[in-house]
Amino acid sequence: MDLSLISATPWDYILVGGGLCASVVSHRLLEFDSKLKILVVEAGPNANDRPDIVWPNSTNLIGGDFDWKYKTVKQSNLDNRSIDLPSGKALGGGTVINSGAWIRGDKFDYDLWGLTVNDSRWSYDGLLPFMRKSESFWSEVINRDQHGHCGPLPIQSVTSTNREFPLRDRVLRAWAELGIEALPGFDGNAGNPLGVGDLQENKNGGRREIAAAVYPLKGVTVLTDTLVEKVLIEKMPHGTGLSAVGIKLAGGVEVRGRQTILSAGAIRSPQVLMLSGIGPAEELAKFDIPVLLDQPGVGRNLSDHGILYHAWKVKDPSAGWALGSGNPLFNKPQYGYGTPGDFIVSTDVSKNGLIAAIAEDEGATPDPATHPLLANKRTFTEHMLIYAAAPDGSLITSVLITLLPTSRGSVKLSSADIRDAPLIDPNYLGSAVDRYVAREGLKLQVKYLGSDATVIGREILDGEAGAPGFDEVLSVNSTDEYIDARLRAAMGSTYHPMGTLAMGAVADADLKVKGVENLRVVDTSVFPVPITGHLQVAAFAMAEQAAQIIYASRA
Ligand SMILES: Cc1cc2nc3c(=O)[nH]c(=O)nc-3n(C[C@H](O)[C@H](O)[C@H](O)COP(=O)(O)OP(=O)(O)OC[C@H]3O[C@@H](n4cnc5c(N)ncnc54)[C@H](O)[C@@H]3O)c2cc1C
Numbered sequence: 001m002d003l004s005l006i007s008a009t010p011w012d013y014i015l016v017g018g019g020l021c022a023s024v025v026s027h028r029l030l031e032f033d034s035k036l037k038i039l040v041v042e043a044g045p046n047a048n049d050r051p052d053i054v055w056p057n058s059t060n061l062i063g064g065d066f067d068w069k070y071k072t073v074k075q076s077n078l079d080n081r082s083i084d085l086p087s088g089k090a091l092g093g094g095t096v097i098n099s100g101a102w103i104r105g106d107k108f109d110y111d112l113w114g115l116t117v118n119d120s121r122w123s124y125d126g127l128l129p130f131m132r133k134s135e136s137f138w139s140e141v142i143n144r145d146q147h148g149h150c151g152p153l154p155i156q157s158v159t160s161t162n163r164e165f166p167l168r169d170r171v172l173r174a175w176a177e178l179g180i181e182a183l184p185g186f187d188g189n190a191g192n193p194l195g196v197g198d199l200q201e202n203k204n205g206g207r208r209e210i211a212a213a214v215y216p217l218k219g220v221t222v223l224t225d226t227l228v229e230k231v232l233i234e235k236m237p238h239g240t241g242l243s244a245v246g247i248k249l250a251g252g253v254e255v256r257g258r259q260t261i262l263s264a265g266a267i268r269s270p271q272v273l274m275l276s277g278i279g280p281a282e283e284l285a286k287f288d289i290p291v292l293l294d295q296p297g298v299g300r301n302l303s304d305h306g307i308l309y310h311a312w313k314v315k316d317p318s319a320g321w322a323l324g325s326g327n328p329l330f331n332k333p334q335y336g337y338g339t340p341g342d343f344i345v346s347t348d349v350s351k352n353g354l355i356a357a358i359a360e361d362e363g364a365t366p367d368p369a370t371h372p373l374l375a376n377k378r379t380f381t382e383h384m385l386i387y388a389a390a391p392d393g394s395l396i397t398s399v400l401i402t403l404l405p406t407s408r409g410s411v412k413l414s415s416a417d418i419r420d421a422p423l424i425d426p427n428y429l430g431s432a433v434d435r436y437v438a439r440e441g442l443k444l445q446v447k448y449l450g451s452d453a454t455v456i457g458r459e460i461l462d463g464e465a466g467a468p469g470f471d472e473v474l475s476v477n478s479t480d481e482y483i484d485a486r487l488r489a490a491m492g493s494t495y496h497p498m499g500t501l502a503m504g505a506v507a508d509a510d511l512k513v514k515g516v517e518n519l520r521v522v523d524t525s526v527f528p529v530p531i532t533g534h535l536q537v538a539a540f541a542m543a544e545q546a547a548q549i550i551y552a553s554r555a
Contacts, residue, residue, distance in 0.1 A: 001221055003253055009221075011039045011257035013550075014247055016228045016272060017264035018042030019093020020211040020536065021523045021543040024134075025261060027215035028547035034219060039255065041223045041247065043264075044089035047096050048213045055206060056338055061097040066090040070267060070421055072493070077429035079488045085304075085424060086495055087267060091217075091224060092210035094265070098495070098536070100208060102155050102200040103344060104131065105403070105533025106379040107191035112372065116528045119509035121545060124191060130544035131537060135202075142185035152214040153540065154204040158342050159186065161206070161334045165387055167321050167460065168342045172196060174454035175345060178447065186343075189537070193346040193379055199339060202536065206337030211540075226250070229418045230276040231260050233292055233516060242292055244519035250418055259518050259550070266497040266525045270299040270411045271422040273501065278516060287416035293515045297505035302409040303530045304426040305494035306402040306438065308487060310474060311465040312449050317394040321460060325393025345383040346403070346532075349440045357436035361406065373406070373433065379532040380404045381441035383448075395465055398449055400441045401494055403532035407431040411500050428491060438487050439480060451476045496535045501525035510553065511546050522546040 114123030132148030188197025320327030407430030
């Protein structure tokens with residue numbers, strides 16, 4: 001369809017961005033009513049048939065053709081480094097370049113979301129039917145009430161793909177030696193991830209599942225390689241408020257529709273909204289953008305999960321523990337189906353140190369019986385061993401992810417031009433709690449990998465490989481100062497920005513932008529609290545529920 005025809009069509013729904021959430025919402029809306037006129041406008045191309053993004057070892061992912069290649073502003077708690085923040089730029093959004101880890105997170109976070117917005121649809125039990133609707137879980141037996149078996153997204157696990165990594169039993173034994181036990185059915189995707197679970201991925205025999213392909217957009221009009229500049233917002237007659245009437249493309253063309261849905265992701269949706277005149281008045285004033293609605297919450301509340309990779313030396317590389325070691329096992333095709341690791345391990349932190357860190361952040365000693373970080377077990381950190389790091393199999397990689405940041409950052413405008421990336425400040429390690437949690441998480445990994453307390457430390461590994469700029473290596477004798485320095489020097493992003501148009505603050509529980517009629521947000525911007533998973537599960541489920549809410553409220 002050419003632009004003049006698109007511009008002349010009165011659309012029922014216009015979606016800004018064609019990423020993960022937009023694919024689900026537009027597919028489902030059309031499934032509910034095939035007569036609906038739905039337009040999706042995506043800045044990137046259609047990459048569904050690109051062979052160079054399909055497999056885990058594909059070469060065109062991060063830093064490639066379908067990555068916005070964002071960089072954060074300098075992070076004061078990370079040695080003033082600017083951090084790479086890749087983001088999908090193609091139909092399907094993040095699902096075109098992401099790693100496909102399928103990690104739901106903790107029931108507690110979803111329940112907090114529901115409580116925050118006083119609406120049980122966003123609690124764990126409220127979202128569970130939609131988590132189940134999106135997936136085809138690999139096992140019919142494990143946690144049956146927690147999983148779906150008919151959804152568009154086949155889920156694989158290391159077990160279902162017959163990947164028996166040689167260290168599997170020892171890794172498991174080592175975690176048990178530290179008191180961290182296997183989860184029932186090795187399933188971390190059943191609401192309580194605290195423990196050891198199999199790595200699960202939304203891959204089908206290793207093949208990437210692009211949202212726009214597994215939720216086909218046949219019947220939806222899709223405009224690719226097209227940037228949306230802003231939402232057209234008009235004052236309603238007789239001063240009764242504001243209403244979205246469509247969008248303006250970066251080339252100037254205007255397109256009208258009854259409902260506009262912002263799905264440009266947690267970095268770009270707040271930018272588009274600010275360029276449309278909705279946002280903190282002082283931010284808009286900096287770029288002479290007329291303020292239609294002073295909404296201080298737009299672009300605030302950004303959070304992301306931090307990540308640290310560190311490599312450990314294998315005592316005997318010829319034993320064949322790691323990829324590159326020459327072990328013929330790794331030549332079997334299934335070992336190319338996903339990330340080469342067995343388990344996702346999620347842990348809480350010691351509450352004693354946490355109390356002190358909270359007191360430092362909040363200026364008063366918290367009540368352990370009522371404080372949300374103390375009163376319950378929480379999922380603070382994630383640990384994973386990847387059996388690869390050196391071409392000769394002499395190293396393995398340990399991954400630490402901080403899942404529950406208390407610091408918040410922001411997305412602000414860098415100009416009034418949609419072509420310019422906004423200023424992204426995730427504020428990594430910006431709180432004493434976050435620094436404590438990261439330090440404790442790394443200490444746990446050092447005990448696990450580099451001490452006599454575990455079979456891995458005793459028999460398999462021979463110390464940490466070190467890091468550029470440091471003479472010392474990580475060990476059980478490392479001081480807190482050294483550990484903190486390592487974190488500051490190398491922590492990066494897990495690529496999970498969320499919260500910048502938070503439900504409760506900017507959007508209501510029906511995903512409507514407060515103060516503007518006919519405008520909704522459906523993407524990870526609306527997560528009001530950090531989800532301690534890898535966002536895809538939560539994003540697919542949210543979008544499934546959003547489609548239902550949007551359809552139910554049609555005029
Ligand atoms: C490299 C990488 C690895 C990841 N790994 C994992 C993982 O292993 N597991 C996991 O669960 N999650 C992972 N994620 C996160 C996950 O993919 C995202 O959380 C998810 O895609 C967010 O969905 P969304 O719909 O909010 O936004 P997106 O999927 O990012 O979609 C937003 C879309 O809007 C488009 N857009 C933006 N601005 C405009 C505009 N002005 N006009 C038109 N279009 C616009 C973008 O191009 C994009 O296609 C990863 C992400 C990345 C980038």
